Amino acid sequence: MRDQLAAVSLNDADEVPRAQFSDRVPIRSIVSRPDGGSGLVGRKARVGGWVKTGRKADKDAFAFLELNDGSSAANLQIIVDASLGDLGQLVPTGTCVVVDGELKAHPNPKGKQKVELRAQKVLHVGPVDPAKYPLPKTRLTLEFLRDFVHLRSRTNTISAVARIRHALAYATHTFFHNQGFLYVHTPIITTSDCEGAGEMFQVTTLLSEAEKLEKELAQNPLPTQADVEAARLVVKEKGDIVSQLKSAKASKAEVNASVDELKQAKESLSKLEERSKLKPGIPQKDGKVDYNNDFFARQAFLTVSGQLQVESYASALGGVYTFGPTFRAENSHTSRHLAEFWMVEPEIAFAELKDDMNCAEAYVKFLCKWLLDNCLEDMEFMADKFDKGCIDRLKMVSSTPFVRVTYTEAVEILEEAVKNGKKFENEVKWGIDLASEHERYLTEVKFQKPVIVYNYPKEIKAFYMRVNDDSKTVAAMDVLVPKVWICRFDLEHCLQYVDADEISRYLVSLIKEMGLPLEPYEWYLDLRRYGTVKHSGFGLGFERMILFATGLENIRDVIPFPRYPGRADL
Numbered sequence: 001m002r003d004q005l006a007a008v009s010l011n012d013a014d015e016v017p018r019a020q021f022s023d024r025v026p027i028r029s030i031v032s033r034p035d036g037g038s039g040l041v042g043r044k045a046r047v048g049g050w051v052k053t054g055r056k057a058d059k060d061a062f063a064f065l066e067l068n069d070g071s072s073a074a075n076l077q078i079i080v081d082a083s084l085g086d087l088g089q090l091v092p093t094g095t096c097v098v099v100d101g102e103l104k105a106h107p108n109p110k111g112k113q114k115v116e117l118r119a120q121k122v123l124h125v126g127p128v129d130p131a132k133y134p135l136p137k138t139r140l141t142l143e144f145l146r147d148f149v150h151l152r153s154r155t156n157t158i159s160a161v162a163r164i165r166h167a168l169a170y171a172t173h174t175f176f177h178n179q180g181f182l183y184v185h186t187p188i189i190t191t192s193d194c195e196g197a198g199e200m201f202q203v204t205t206l207l208s209e210a211e212k213l214e215k216e217l218a219q220n221p222l223p224t225q226a227d228v229e230a231a232r233l234v235v236k237e238k239g240d241i242v243s244q245l246k247s248a249k250a251s252k253a254e255v256n257a258s259v260d261e262l263k264q265a266k267e268s269l270s271k272l273e274e275r276s277k278l279k280p281g282i283p284q285k286d287g288k289v290d291y292n293n294d295f296f297a298r299q300a301f302l303t304v305s306g307q308l309q310v311e312s313y314a315s316a317l318g319g320v321y322t323f324g325p326t327f328r329a330e331n332s333h334t335s336r337h338l339a340e341f342w343m344v345e346p347e348i349a350f351a352e353l354k355d356d357m358n359c360a361e362a363y364v365k366f367l368c369k370w371l372l373d374n375c376l377e378d379m380e381f382m383a384d385k386f387d388k389g390c391i392d393r394l395k396m397v398s399s400t401p402f403v404r405v406t407y408t409e410a411v412e413i414l415e416e417a418v419k420n421g422k423k424f425e426n427e428v429k430w431g432i433d434l435a436s437e438h439e440r441y442l443t444e445v446k447f448q449k450p451v452i453v454y455n456y457p458k459e460i461k462a463f464y465m466r467v468n469d470d471s472k473t474v475a476a477m478d479v480l481v482p483k484v485w486i487c488r489f490d491l492e493h494c495l496q497y498v499d500a501d502e503i504s505r506y507l508v509s510l511i512k513e514m515g516l517p518l519e520p521y522e523w524y525l526d527l528r529r530y531g532t533v534k535h536s537g538f539g540l541g542f543e544r545m546i547l548f549a550t551g552l553e554n555i556r557d558v559i560p561f562p563r564y565p566g567r568a569d570l
């Protein structure tokens with residue numbers, strides 16, 4: 001995007017071309033040119049953006065505005081003469097301004113900004129009352145900004161993160177597209193628990209239905225038994241009249257009229273009977289919630305992973321991936337967990353652990369290289385403000401082969417470290433889920449490189465992993481990168497060269513062993529029963545990747561609208 005915008009070609013007209021779909025010149029296409037915009041001096045430009053800082057100068061004869069429109073980290077300085085409008089209204093931070101003007105060489109040619117815009121006309125002002133605007137120009141902490149998620153995208157940090165996030169998403173699609181993978185949209189509402197951890201948010205209309213009914217009943221109470229009896233009596237009377245008229249051989253018109261009345265009486269009776277059956281509260285059957293009455297006529301949840309569903313497409317289309325929001329109702333208050341996060345999940349048919357590791361390594365390297373090639377300005381901002389080493393880290397990860405060790409070897413390395421005096425808070429022994437201090441030791445101290453740990457104990461992994469021939473470990477892997485543990489790559493893998501019945505019997509026993517109900521997984525077993533294929537894949541927590549890239553500490557700052565226990569703003 002940077003290059004496209006920066007390369008907007010100039011024609012002979014003396015106005016810098018505006019964006020194709022909005023009525024202004026993106027500031028990036030001026031300031032991000034290789035010459036910083038100096039080749040545009042003398043040209044006219046219409047720009048619009050939000051004032052970062054503004055001040056009046058020369059006894060209020062004019063104002064300087066630092067304008068940013070989000071197209072790049074850099075601002076454009078605008079000079080507005082007092083004759084053009086109310087300068088007091090233009091200078092507050094956060095004000096939206098659109099101006100026509102002429103580009104001039106910046107008076108300080110050695111500075112960062114090569115050009116400034118001399119306004120000739122102010123076309124629009126979206127004013128801000130500085131006494132009320134919650135984001136004044138003083139430096140605000142990221143924590144403070146979390147209370148203003150609707151406005152925080154106007155800050156340098158959050159807008160840089162937004163551009164980096166976009167770049168990583170675009171790179172993700174580019175990488176998989178280039179490899180011939182299809183992007184598959186897996187459902188957000190699901191009826192199976194992929195990880196079997198019971199951390200799912202339930203999707204139900206039972207509560208709102210119950211509330212609606214309660215409200216309605218308050219205004220319009222249920223019919224009593226006496227009301228129903230009375231209505232029955234009316235039906236009986238109307239029925240008697242019909243019989244009498246018929247036996248008295250009354251006219252057809254009279255009989256028809258009485259039959260109509262009978263029909264109406266029957267209808268009101270059945271409505272009353274129906275209504276009298278309504279029970280306030282959540283519908284129950286055999287002492288349990290009756291989900292037959294729920295929206296989907298069964299229990300449904302927000303997905304924790306699109307993996308199982310994407311496997312069904314891999315079993316027909318080969319290489320596929322899903323990239324969407326996933327949800328975990330985990331009561332975690334850490335800086336690494338969100339209740340709603342995005343996950344990139346490729347799934348590859350005719351592939352095994354080695355292919356999966358190769359794919360993961362190539363993908364992570366591609367992302368790092370992409371940021372270096374396409375987002376350097378924002379990465380420089382991150383290096384300057386948050387994490388000096390972040391650019392070097394991207395360079396290192398994009399160019400260094402990842403170390404690969406088995407879980408068992410990793411535990412041996414950690415045990416050796418303990419013997420040599422290294423202290424860990426969590427005990428090291430075969431069978432533990434590695435804690436982040438262990439992972440950091442491996443990647444930051446021992447190898448100082450990205451590390452892929454594979455073949456984990458089966459007890460600590462999900463049911464869909466292939467059990468290795470040692471019967472103790474499963475073909476699973478995690479990719480660890482220095483500084484931040486970014487992602488958990490799991491490999492799911494059907495048993496190789498074993499007959500389909502055996503595979504499904506085996507999976508059934510595993511699902512049961514994990515205490516999961518079988519019914520929601522029957523369709524998944526079909527993938528093994530019919531045309532089973534060796535396949536593998538992984539899940540990359542997208543926000544973890546952004547944390548790794550930017551060096552930011554808290555995952556709540558790298559997703560536009562963070563959801564975590566107690567918070568779901570907007």
Ligand SMILES: NC(=O)C[C@H](N)C(=O)O
Nearest residue numbers: 305307345490537538539
């Ligand atoms: N697609 C994957 O392998 C991701 C895995 N299901 C997880 O949630 O961690």
